[in-house]
Amino acid sequence: MTAPLRAAIYARFSTDMQRDASIDDQVRTCQDYAKRQGLEVVEVFSDKATSGASLMRSGIQNLLRSSAAGQFDVVISEALDRLSRNQADIASVYQKLEFQSVAIETVSEGSVSEMHIGLKGTMNSLFIKDLAAKTHRGLKGRALAGKSAGGKAYGYKSVVKLSADGEAIRGDRTIDAEEAKVVRRIFTDYANGISPKKIAEALNAEHIPGPSGRGWGASTLHGNRERGTGILNNELYIGRQIWNRLSYAKDPDTGKRISRLNPQDEWVISDLPELRLIDQPLWDAAKARQGALKTKNTGDNIWDRRRPRTLFSGLLKCSCCGGGFSKVSQTQFGCSTARNKGKALCTNRLTISQTDIETRVLGALKTNLMDRDLLEVFCKEYAIERNRLNAEAEQGRGALEKELATANRDHSKLVDAIIAGIPADQVRDKMQALSERQKTLEAELSRAPAPDPIRIHPKMALTYRDKVGAMIDQLGKAEDMAEAKDALRGLIDRIVLTPNATTGKLDIMLKGALSGLLALALGCKRTKGLSGDTQAIDNIEELVLVAGVGFEPTTFRL
Incomplete structure (x- = not known):
């Protein structure tokens, strides 16, 4: 009895808004599919709260490594977009698995071929762009309304409100009294000449949690003045919200998000006096000290100083x-x-x-x-x-060449038989199988390196x-x-x-x-x-x- 093909299941959900149960639901659906197809599930891979726009995911990377090691014959997923939404990435995954003779099957599309990769890859890529545009439009609406359109800034806390029909109203904030004291202390100390490093050291010594819940660092305070990052550059502390100062794009090689400064005419600026934490004289004093420091050592190019x-x-x-x-x-x-x-x-x-x-x-x-x-x-x-x-490579190449020569001879014999009068339909299946094997052997030989004795x-x-x-x-x-x-x-x-x-x-x-x-x-x-x-x-x-x-x-x- 022929052993069933070994299958690996891959599941993924995108954001923290989704539940871990989503993974379990996908795995259960794929297990039912495998059972119907007579496949034996040997491994399960997953990525939680991870975008499908990049292959920099531990689950998909583990799947590719196990595939290269020959640990399964088929990959099953709920849909092709679970493997990747990026057109180039899904094509790369398909090529790698095909090279390793591993098939892809999904509950939605069935057996995946080049046609699915082209059409679904394009559709998924367009979906990501459309989703990004809609999300950006929605966030812009929040910013224009004076609501939070990004992460919660240190010194504030979110306010949960419900509309008349019970829907959550998002983006409202109020001042966090304890964190506001820390912000005012930072500005006061900095304006009085204390360095960000010394301020951070004092806050850590008093075990005051930082914005991330961990310790404070000098860069958390001074940030980047031009980009508006860091406690000392956040204009929300004087009741002025700036949204869309930065845009982000993923590096296709690393999968990391890279920030870029947008032109000022694309910024969305809102006045929110009710959220002001720092009075104007203190803000001006801190900015004056920043300006004095910025003019020092101007003889050197900034990139030379940072290199x-x-x-x-x-x-x-x-x-x-x-x-x-x-x-x-x-x-x-x-x-x-x-x-x-x-x-x-x-x-x-x-x-x-x-x-x-x-x-x-x-x-x-x-x-x-x-x-x-x-x-x-x-x-x-x-x-x-x-x-x-090299001897091992030569031995393997020799075996391929020998098998190809045998396939060529057998194919020639069948051609001679047809010429001699044997009906073509009697040898058609055999000739087709030999032709496919010839193509496979020729492809393997083209990839096999020629021996190079040292x-x-x-x-x-x-x-x-x-x-x-x-x-x-x-x-x-x-x-x-x-x-x-x-x-x-x-x-x-x-x-x-x-x-x-x-x-x-x-x-x-x-x-x-x-x-x-x-x-x-x-x-x-x-x-x-x-x-x-x-x-x-x-x-x-x-x-x-x-x-x-x-x-x-x-x-x-x-």
């Missing part, structure tokens, strides 16, 4: 709070959270100099990545592994040493840093700094692919993918380097 200038900018992380390390003086790096948000959120006040961390990390790279004997071992192992993989050049190890040395030299030069930094970031994901109570200094942990290269330099070779009898250290992801003993690798985390 990372150091080798490890963005890679340094604090082990205590997970926050980043940034420049706290001309020469020292320190935890940003400890300094910007106070001891209530992070107690790590230790610092490390830029010269110290760069010298020691680059020294470790130069010492450990350029050992002559180990490079020779690496080159030999690399050649053996590449040749083994021949190690006698100077490969020397070339490697030269390139590593050149990269490290470039990392120490500001003018060559950009290109070399990209190479380094391919090896190091992050550098975690941990206080050492014994030494009073920071221990340094490198995380990323670099640990695999350093494992080779230490004489530890992985068995996975390599031949020969070696001592294995699998899944090395971290290398701990303790301050005070140079950059000797003292501990591996397995």
